[in-house]
Amino acid sequence: MSDGSNNKKMSIIVTKGTLDWAYPPFILASTAASLDVDVTLFFTFYGLQLLKKDLDHLQISTLGNPGMEMPVMGMHMTMPNIVSAIPGVDAMCTSMMKSMIKKKGIASIPELREMCLESDVKIVGCQMTMDLFEWTPDQMIPEMELGGAATYMAGALESDVNLYI
Amino acid sequence: MATQTLDTKGMNCPLPILKTKKAIKGLATGETLEVLSTDPGSVKDMEAFCKSTGNKLLSSAEDGGVYTYEIQKS
Numbered sequence: 261m262s263d264g265s266n267n268k269k270m271s272i273i274v275t276k277g278t279l280d281w282a283y284p285p286f287i288l289a290s291t292a293a294s295l296d297v298d299v300t301l302f303f304t305f306y307g308l309q310l311l312k313k314d315l316d317h318l319q320i321s322t323l324g325n326p327g328m329e330m331p332v333m334g335m336h337m338t339m340p341n342i343v344s345a346i347p348g349v350d351a352m353c354t355s356m357m358k359s360m361i362k363k364k365g366i367a368s369i370p371e372l373r374e375m376c377l378e379s380d381v382k383i384v385g386c387q388m389t390m391d392l393f394e395w396t397p398d399q400m401i402p403e404m405e406l407g408g409a410a411t412y413m414a415g416a417l418e419s420d421v422n423l424y425i
Numbered sequence: 426m427a428t429q430t431l432d433t434k435g436m437n438c439p440l441p442i443l444k445t446k447k448a449i450k451g452l453a454t455g456e457t458l459e460v461l462s463t464d465p466g467s468v469k470d471m472e473a474f475c476k477s478t479g480n481k482l483l484s485s486a487e488d489g490g491v492y493t494y495e496i497q498k499s
Contacts, residue, residue: 266477291439294446295477365437375443 269298270421273412277309279318279354279369285425286310286372292421293379300419301376302412303404304386308393311385311400315370319354330356377403384411427459427495428452434463434491441467442474445496449480452498457483460494467492 270292274285285307289299303311309318322328322339329336330353343349361368367375377383385404390397397404416422431448433441441462448458460471468485471494475482483495 266479287439290443294439294442295474297477365435365440367437367440367443379446 266296267298268296268421269300269415269419270423271300271302271412271416271419272423272425274301274303274307274310274425275305276425277306277318278320279357280320281425282310282315282318282369283372285423286369286376288423289381290372290375290379293376293381297421298382299376300382300384300415302384302386302407302415304389308385308389308395308400310369310373311383311404313399313401315373318369319350320357321350322353331360373401377401428456430459430461432461433467434461436462437464438466438470442470445471445474446478449478449496449498454498457495457497460496462492462494463490464492467494471496 270288272285272289276282285301289301292299320328321344323341323344326338329338331337339349339353358368383401383404384407385400387406387408389395390406397406429448429452431444433444436444441460441464445458445460448460452458460467462471464470468487471485471492472482474480475496480499481497483497484493485495486493
């Protein structure tokens with residue numbers, strides 16, 4: 261049976277709202293769905309940014325990220341924290357990252373999110389975060405259902421894989 | 426001769442798997458899909474995909490940086 265479910269379930273709590281950190285949850289969710297796993301993503305705090313209708317505002321931050329090395333002209337450039345204080349640096353690094361992503365044949369975040377939706381990944385937004393940041397459902401993709409910690413737990417207790425990203 | 430060929434050359438993880446899944450969906454049981462990829466990670470990934478979905482990996486080969494897989498839908 262290749263199009264049915266294999267009765268495996270996965271849940272991921274998505275807490276981060278930057279371009280780079282948007283990759284792990286959407287890659288794992290879309291891939292798991294391809295492997296016939298029933299997937300639920302629970303978006304809370306900054307992770308809810310990833311459910312905004314438009315994703316153009318997602319950025320990477322150079323601050324406090326010594327692991328970030330951008331390949332530039334055959335070398336690797338690290339970003340000292342002080343550089344991130346300069347206005348426009350995050351925007352510049354974000355556009356560098358986006359062009360690298362495109363050049364290397366890596367899917368964009370809107371593309372991966374669309375594939376998750378197409379393969380019936382369940383998308384749950386945290387109601388408390390919506391209230392906290394004063395966001396309204398009309399700003400978010402229509403596939404989002406709202407729920408809270410108990411909604412997440414009920415699904416997690418039945419899941420084979422539970423991740424926090 | 427495969428029923429259908431899917432070219433994922435130039436695409437990076439997880440696109441070859443996502444596209445393979447979509448293509449397999451359109452096939453009937455017993456039909457085969459040939460997948461072309463330039464992603465070295467796809468060797469292990471295609472095995473894992475077939476193992477998890479129950480489809481059969483008939484062959485896996487590499488020639489000049491291009492990986493070719495033949496998968497039978499079960």
